[in-house]
Amino acid sequence: MPVKIRLQRHGKKGKPFYWVVAADIRAKRDGKFLEKLGIYNPNTNPATIELNVDNSVKWLQNGAQPTDTARAILSYKGVLLKHHLLAGQRKGALTEEQVEEKFNAWLEEKEGKISAKVSGLDQEKAKIKAEALKAEKEINEKRAQEAAAAELPEEAEVETAEAPQPDAENADTTPVAPVASEEEIKADDAKEEAPSVQEVVSDEDFEKKDADKPKPAEEA
Numbered sequence: 001m002p003v004k005i006r007l008q009r010h011g012k013k014g015k016p017f018y019w020v021v022a023a024d025i026r027a028k029r030d031g032k033f034l035e036k037l038g039i040y041n042p043n044t045n046p047a048t049i050e051l052n053v054d055n056s057v058k059w060l061q062n063g064a065q066p067t068d069t070a071r072a073i074l075s076y077k078g079v080l081l082k083h084h085l086l087a088g089q090r091k092g093a094l095t096e097e098q099v100e101e102k103f104n105a106w107l108e109e110k111e112g113k114i115s116a117k118v119s120g121l122d123q124e125k126a127k128i129k130a131e132a133l134k135a136e137k138e139i140n141e142k143r144a145q146e147a148a149a150a151e152l153p154e155e156a157e158v159e160t161a162e163a164p165q166p167d168a169e170n171a172d173t174t175p176v177a178p179v180a181s182e183e184e185i186k187a188d189d190a191k192e193e194a195p196s197v198q199e200v201v202s203d204e205d206f207e208k209k210d211a212d213k214p215k216p217a218e219e220a
Helices: 053-061 068-076 079-091 096-161 182-193 203-212
Strands: 003-012 015-024 035-041 048-051
Touching: 003 053, 003 068, 035 053, 048 068, 053 079, 068 079, 079 096
Parallel strands: none
Antiparallel strands: 003 015, 015 035, 035 048
């Protein structure tokens, strides 16, 4: 029967991951499969790929045809390379030791590239994190300065409000006499110094009053 090496979808909506499976070409995409060969998770950076190289090579040798995406995954993990080297061994162009030596050398080179990529990604993440922390620190300092500037007028208002105010209950409510003007003071002094009309009566006036009185009749 014709066999396909393809991806079978798993995971939740928006974050899928896949199984790499060997399945009958007539089976549904997410249906029954013949063998699970590995997993592929594109949600990580770099993508996570785990694959059984030897079993994948056997399916290729038995005529299984990979889909385009599956072929890229098999090439990334060296399955296609090993399949090619084993074909050369069957033809007598290479020995088993040479096949293993070439394949292991390729694996070491591949792992070095992957490690360099992961290291570069880690450095980039650290740089982005440092820049984000620096920007956040600047924003916090700016906010602190603005808050300090906003508190100064408030403190001045509080001091003004705390200034002693006259107590309305204990305040002296005794009416204050109006202050007399200078002219009124002079007029009062003049009244005090001037004698009364009764006091200004001369002796002549008294004698005159006595003369005007009727004399009593002389006694006979």
